[in-house]
Amino acid sequence: PAPATTSECREMPIPILVLSGFLGAGKTTLLRHLLENKEGLKIGLVVNDVAEINIDSKLLVRSEGAEDQVDQVELQNGCACCSKSDELLESINQLLTMSVRRRSSYDHIVIEASGVAEPRNLREAFQDYEDAGVPIMKQIALKTMVTVVDASHFGELMESSDRATERPDLAGYSEVMSRRRIIDLLMEQVEVADVLVLNKLDQVDEATVGLVEQKLQALNPKAKVLKCSWGVVPLKDIFITEGAWAATATLELEHRVAVQEAATRGQKQLAATSHGHGHEHGSSEEEHGHGHGHGASSEGHGHEHGHGTSGEGHGHAPDCTDPSHDHGHGGKDVGHDHGHGEEHSHGHGHGHGHDQDTTAKSRFGIGNFVYARRKPFHPRRLTEVVKSLPVKTNAALHGSRGAGDAFENVIRSKGYVWLANSHLETRYWSHAGTHFELRDEGAWWAALPRSEWPEGKVQTDFILQDFQGEFGDRRQEIVFIGVDLDEAAITKALDECLLDDAEMVQYTAMAARHGKPNLGLTV
Secondary structure, eight states: OHHHHHHTTTOOEEEEEEEEEOTOOOOHHHEEEHHOOHHHHHHHHEEEESSSSSSHHHHTTTTTOOTTTTEEOOOSSOOTTTTHHHHHHHHHHHHHHHHHHHHHOEEEEEEOOOOOOHHHHHHHHHHHHHTTGGGGTTTTTEEEEEEEEETTTTTHHHHHHOOOOOOOHHHHOSSSOOOOHHHHHHHHHHHHHHHEEOGGGGGOOOHHHHHHHHHHHHHOTTSEEEOOSSTTOOHHHOOOSSSOOOOOOOHHHHHHHHHHHHHHHHHHHHHHHHHOOOOEEOOOOOOOOOSSSBBTTTTSSSSSSTTSSSOOOOOOOTTTOOOOGGGOOOOOGGGOOOOOTOOOOOOOOOEEEEEHHHHHHHHEEEEEEEESSSSSSSSHHHHHHHHHSSSOOGGGGGGGOOOSSTTEEEEEEEEEEEEETTTEEEEEEEEEEEEEEEEEEEEOGSSSGGSSSOOHHHHHHHHTTTGGGGGGGGOOEEEEEEESSOOOHHHHHHHTBBBOOOHHHHHHHHHHSSOOOOHHHOO
């Protein structure tokens, strides 16, 4: 559908689009294309550039023929997705004030995020504003997350072990600078997107375009991928307000969607192999709440295991037993709880045909699967497996297909981990390219009293979907994405890390007596 007109927007919240991507990916070029549009849209723009002198801002102000259609507010204090989020809200308020003075509503507001932007934090800020009843939220609504990806440098970034502070060419300069690794930021920008703009096709060959596109679709199967040069894409494909899901999701929902998509794709690939024909998979709709106990540690403050990396930070092995590393549910500081007596539900669906789903598998060998178990890992045995992850060299990043270690061809893996020495706390497994971390992610819901759960039946039902047996939502649930994955070998390696029957009896008894077994010392 075509973008909404000004007259239609006056009676509804103004949709906000967040534009992410590293410096040099082509965000400014895409913005210029949007601002020079010929469709008569009224756009409010928040420029969030971390450069000391905002050259991009000056270029945008001088766009030919755009002055009567664009209002712009520039952020001066760096990244809006961290400590400066209040300034972001003030900037939006300034735009609305301009609009009132002109007696002309915006069709869309676009926020240009910095190169080091963390889309999850931006999204969470808007969700917090809404839950807190901030009045301005009656006039605006975050609707679309868009990320610009540089096709010519995607492979290089997937292999990077640099931190953002070491790559000013990608992140810029700012007092507010993320210490997260470039690959970690790249994964977040790709996975938290409704639209992925694969830019600079003119600088790569057709085979590279195909490989990058399929990796993007594997990393975020629900996103629309737009291929272009010089940021030229149809406006109707950027300003989407229906069917978008990333803008209103949470980390927990992202994980659940990734699990569902991997399972669905596996079923379709099996069906395509068995029956040799394709058919449309109709869209499905589910309701979900915003509440989650697993704190969204998107700032990268987790405990990092950087095999083959610089080793900075404050890491500990999975078998760490230092009580100071136990991070339970800390409310606002640890988790993002959208209870507040409200029920948040969003319907979303996504249709795929067999041909589309099996293209990546047939052309490049790219596939995915979910490792799911209901027993905890023995932390010491898991440590040995973690050491085998492809964090020094990763053949799959170049599309080659190794035949060595079980994990050699894994491009990305992520999900929830249950450790035997961490009965109360969730761990989040995150591996991408040549980087791996196992970070604290707050408490399991089963470890929390019901008084600390979000209110509302929709959110409670959403949480209870993950409960099974006496241990509730504690589980292993890791999504693996890669080239010619050896699912059987990976599964076998991880199964060998699980507690055996005797260890499970001991774990269960200790949990019943103390509520916090620590088998890292006793098994």
